[in-house]
Amino acid sequence: MSARPGAVTADLPDVNARTNPFPVVQHHLDQAHWLSLYAVPVPGHPEAAWLTGDGRDYFGIDGGYGLDVASRLHGFDACLMPPRTGGPRVRQAVGKAMGELSGRFLFGPEDLAWTPGREPPIRMYDPWRSQAFAMVDVDVRCGDGNDGFRGYGVGRTWPVSAGGQPVVLAGGVGDVTEGRGKLRGLEGTFVLNGELHDLGFEGSVTCRMIDPEGRLAARGEPPGTTQAPGVSPRSTFVVMRGEKRGPDVRTEYGPPPGPGLVSLITPAQMRAVDLRTFAPAREGVCSRMETGQVVAELMANVSLDILAPPGTSERPNTFTTHNRYRFVAEGGLDGEIGEAGEIGEIEVEVPLGRSFGLRFPSLPSQPAMRYGGVGPVVVGRGRLAGAVGLIGVNSAIGVAPHALSMLNVLQIVDPDGRFRVGTRSRAHDA
Amino acid sequence: MSRAHDSGLRAAAPTAVRSPEEETRRLQALVDQAASFDLAAVAGSSSGGGTVRGPDGRGVGFATRLELRRFRIGLAPIAAGGPVRATNTASELVGHLELDWRMIPWSLFARPDREPEPTTFDPSCSQRFAMQRGTFFLGSEGDGFESFGAGRTFPHWVAGRPRLTAAAVGTFTRGFGRLEGLEGNFTLCGELNAERGFEGHVMVRIVDPENRLRTDQPLPPSPSAPDPSPDVTYLTWVARKGQGDAWENYWSYTPEGEPRGVNIPVELKRVEADLTASGPRGLTVRNLQTGAVVGKEIGFGREVARRTERNGGERMPFQFEGVSEYELYDAAGTAVGAITANFLEGRSIQMELPGAAGQPALRFGYFGVIVGGKGCFSGGQGMIYGTAGSVFAPPPGEHVITNLYVARLYDPERRFRAAVTGGGA
Numbered sequence A: 001m002s003a004r005p006g007a008v009t010a011d012l013p014d015v016n017a018r019t020n021p022f023p024v025v026q027h028h029l030d031q032a033h034w035l036s037l038y039a040v041p042v043p044g045h046p047e048a049a050w051l052t053g054d055g056r057d058y059f060g061i062d063g064g065y066g067l068d069v070a071s072r073l074h075g076f077d078a079c080l081m082p083p084r085t086g087g088p089r090v091r092q093a094v095g096k097a098m099g100e101l102s103g104r105f106l107f108g109p110e111d112l113a114w115t116p117g118r119e120p121p122i123r124m125y126d127p128w129r130s131q132a133f134a135m136v137d138v139d140v141r142c143g144d145g146n147d148g149f150r151g152y153g154v155g156r157t158w159p160v161s162a163g164g165q166p167v168v169l170a171g172g173v174g175d176v177t178e179g180r181g182k183l184r185g186l187e188g189t190f191v192l193n194g195e196l197h198d199l200g201f202e203g204s205v206t207c208r209m210i211d212p213e214g215r216l217a218a219r220g221e222p223p224g225t226t227q228a229p230g231v232s233p234r235s236t237f238v239v240m241r242g243e244k245r246g247p248d249v250r251t252e253y254g255p256p257p258g259p260g261l262v263s264l265i266t267p268a269q270m271r272a273v274d275l276r277t278f279a280p281a282r283e284g285v286c287s288r289m290e291t292g293q294v295v296a297e298l299m300a301n302v303s304l305d306i307l308a309p310p311g312t313s314e315r316p317n318t319f320t321t322h323n324r325y326r327f328v329a330e331g332g333l334d335g336e337i338g339e340a341g342e343i344g345e346i347e348v349e350v351p352l353g354r355s356f357g358l359r360f361p362s363l364p365s366q367p368a369m370r371y372g373g374v375g376p377v378v379v380g381r382g383r384l385a386g387a388v389g390l391i392g393v394n395s396a397i398g399v400a401p402h403a404l405s406m407l408n409v410l411q412i413v414d415p416d417g418r419f420r421v422g423t424r425s426r427a428h429d430a
Numbered sequence B: 001m002s003r004a005h006d007s008g009l010r011a012a013a014p015t016a017v018r019s020p021e022e023e024t025r026r027l028q029a030l031v032d033q034a035a036s037f038d039l040a041a042v043a044g045s046s047s048g049g050g051t052v053r054g055p056d057g058r059g060v061g062f063a064t065r066l067e068l069r070r071f072r073i074g075l076a077p078i079a080a081g082g083p084v085r086a087t088n089t090a091s092e093l094v095g096h097l098e099l100d101w102r103m104i105p106w107s108l109f110a111r112p113d114r115e116p117e118p119t120t121f122d123p124s125c126s127q128r129f130a131m132q133r134g135t136f137f138l139g140s141e142g143d144g145f146e147s148f149g150a151g152r153t154f155p156h157w158v159a160g161r162p163r164l165t166a167a168a169v170g171t172f173t174r175g176f177g178r179l180e181g182l183e184g185n186f187t188l189c190g191e192l193n194a195e196r197g198f199e200g201h202v203m204v205r206i207v208d209p210e211n212r213l214r215t216d217q218p219l220p221p222s223p224s225a226p227d228p229s230p231d232v233t234y235l236t237w238v239a240r241k242g243q244g245d246a247w248e249n250y251w252s253y254t255p256e257g258e259p260r261g262v263n264i265p266v267e268l269k270r271v272e273a274d275l276t277a278s279g280p281r282g283l284t285v286r287n288l289q290t291g292a293v294v295g296k297e298i299g300f301g302r303e304v305a306r307r308t309e310r311n312g313g314e315r316m317p318f319q320f321e322g323v324s325e326y327e328l329y330d331a332a333g334t335a336v337g338a339i340t341a342n343f344l345e346g347r348s349i350q351m352e353l354p355g356a357a358g359q360p361a362l363r364f365g366y367f368g369v370i371v372g373g374k375g376c377f378s379g380g381q382g383m384i385y386g387t388a389g390s391v392f393a394p395p396p397g398e399h400v401i402t403n404l405y406v407a408r409l410y411d412p413e414r415r416f417r418a419a420v421t422g423g424g425a
Helices: A021-031 A423-430 B019-033
Strands: A032-041 A065-079 A090-108 A132-142 A147-162 A165-180 A187-197 A200-210 A235-243 A253-254 A262-278 A286-304 A317-328 A342-360 A363-382 A387-396 A404-413 B034-043 B051-053 B059-075 B086-104 B128-138 B143-158 B162-178 B184-193 B197-206 B232-242 B250-253 B259-279 B282-303 B318-329 B336-351 B363-377 B382-392 B399-410
Touching: A021 A387, A021 A404, A021 B184, A032 A090, A032 A187, A032 A262, A032 A286, A032 A404, A065 A132, A065 A200, A065 A286, A090 A147, A090 A200, A090 A235, A090 A286, A090 B162, A132 A165, A132 A187, A147 A187, A147 A342, A147 A363, A165 A200, A165 A342, A165 A363, A165 A387, A165 A404, A165 B143, A187 A363, A187 A387, A187 A404, A200 A235, A200 A387, A200 A404, A200 B143, A235 A286, A262 A404, A262 B250, A286 B259, A317 A363, A317 A387, A317 A404, A342 A387, B019 B399, B034 B086, B034 B184, B034 B259, B034 B399, B051 B086, B059 B128, B059 B197, B059 B232, B059 B259, B086 B197, B086 B232, B128 B162, B143 B184, B143 B318, B143 B336, B143 B363, B162 B197, B162 B282, B162 B336, B162 B363, B162 B382, B184 B363, B184 B382, B184 B399, B197 B363, B197 B382, B197 B399, B232 B282, B282 B336, B318 B363, B336 B382
Parallel strands: none
Antiparallel strands: A032 A065, A032 A200, A065 A090, A065 A262, A090 A132, A132 A147, A147 A165, A165 A187, A187 A200, A235 A262, A235 A404, A253 A262, A262 A286, A286 A317, A317 A342, A342 A363, A363 A387, A387 A404, B034 B059, B034 B197, B051 B059, B059 B086, B086 B128, B128 B143, B143 B162, B162 B184, B184 B197, B232 B259, B232 B399, B250 B259, B259 B282, B282 B318, B318 B336, B336 B363, B363 B382, B382 B399
């Protein structure tokens, strides 16, 4: 199979075809709610943690062949402010705890397979080497604990040096295998990107739940986010909503990246979002997202087997993507982006991507997929030169037409808070 | 790190009619016919970092000459509630070490007869290196050994600045002087930097069935030298099997019922190792002086490559790994803290144990990273490593072991350091 940029061959589907009108597909994709949370390791949990049920089997020593993860889930307020020439600035606050994440991250071989219900072939945790891991027995509990889900997924570590300081970046993609409470019966994808430290996971957790009934829609205003004491993220998280600029923006085939794979060159625009997850006492977990202005242009080069049968919970499809985010300053937004408006670029490689077929009951002929992926920042330019971090993508797309409903969480290791401007309350005070 | 096998070993061959306890004691005594000692490796004032540069001018290794000093680690009595403390005393010059290290790719199988392709030294990430040549000169009588080994670097962040830990396992390739014909191995752990090259601690274990080097007598003290690593504390203990069923090894199984490794519990005891180069016989090593039980190790271990006809020797040792938790007790037997370490690289070499022909004997070295700490070790950073000798048959077979451990802890606040009394070592 070969293709030149822009060409649609007889063998390949026209991803821009209008099986259904673009706005209709976009509308169906957007029938979802994202939960955006921040995981903080439960203090002292490793003191008694064990990977296996039997404390007599020393394979279960926590930290050896895996991590028995227990993190508190906090409300997360990470809102990208209108960028200025100084670089991206995020108003970031980790609010009070509103749930828990538990599970076992079991390290496995480089070619770690997706095997829900089974443990992977064993590998020892080495904090200095990039390693694959399976996320087994994942359990997320929100609010009073009645709302939540169980899940399975795969992940990877990326040890990096941030100003000489070793940091074990870690991310993963998972499938919601069983929802509870308000999430009962919903399908969804969860994505983690953060870091491993003290035998625990800290970072962003996003859950994208297909929610045509709007169960997770917030009825009221989210409460203010007060920074939880004792929680001080080392990273800044840039949360962005991605979509096509308009129905006529085409996705093109690029040079085939390998046997059986196609390259989809996908332009999109990324908007700042104010994404808040909270759990009012009588309402349970809910979410509200307000989309702001365009803050970056995205050019994604996605490699996948476009002819593969839709991925399933038992056997998702794999993909990789190379994303280039070109951040623009205030004044260079929503219209033409001039050189003067550029404030920096980030390129990321997402080697770990999993996609799941998605069907809309009212559009039975419309192919679509939900997907998640994680990968490291590989290049930063301009004000983002030298940036180290991870991207987490938790999204859905239509195929023919190629409508996008994306959420990207760009994590930049930022111990000095260079890209942060304080919390919402401080911003309001100012 | 407890040694484990998953295949290939012969059952212990009975050599005489002895009770199992007598046979175990006999094997233990034979395993302990070894000279084990600690050395401080310190860059001399004129040695420089000794950076070896590749064709592009970038550093690809280190070729240095290090002073070797007598080094004693004295675990202090553990007070109720901890912490665990030790004296670390460097003293007389006992020799020097000529070392030639080369950074190597992860995929390279290092060999002493094959020079690796240049690989650029990068202190920001963990790298492997081969100790292509390491010649130890011990004492003044022309005793020593040549060696080969391999190891890794580990970037750490301590008290707000980066530190590059280096650890390696090596084996003798040729003994000379009084060490001629002896086999042995060593493990080293310290720090690497471009200015001074490697500095740190070396623990050596020489199989010494003819008692060429050893004595039971205390060695004369010698004046202390400057502390070679004031913001690091070394702790030491020795692991041996306790008596009774609670110390038996047993298999660990996967959820599918397949054996994946061996669970190995051992007692941890106080120990003292010492040597001098100024004895009447030149290099003299005191037999390990073992004291009271100070803790317990629970460990899981496995071999990571299948045994074949070709491996298990000096050129291609068996490779093993594992995870262990070391819990240390105060005098009342109450735990004061625990360390969890992942043993990422272990190398074991089959040997004929003199006096116990046919027994599955091994000598080995290993190093691991501390991944967690409890109690007084909470937040601790560093390495655990060691040298050992054993007779090991898979469960429920015989396991006799003397495993000399050192924990190298970054200790800028000197929480784990005990004051030296008496002024010498």
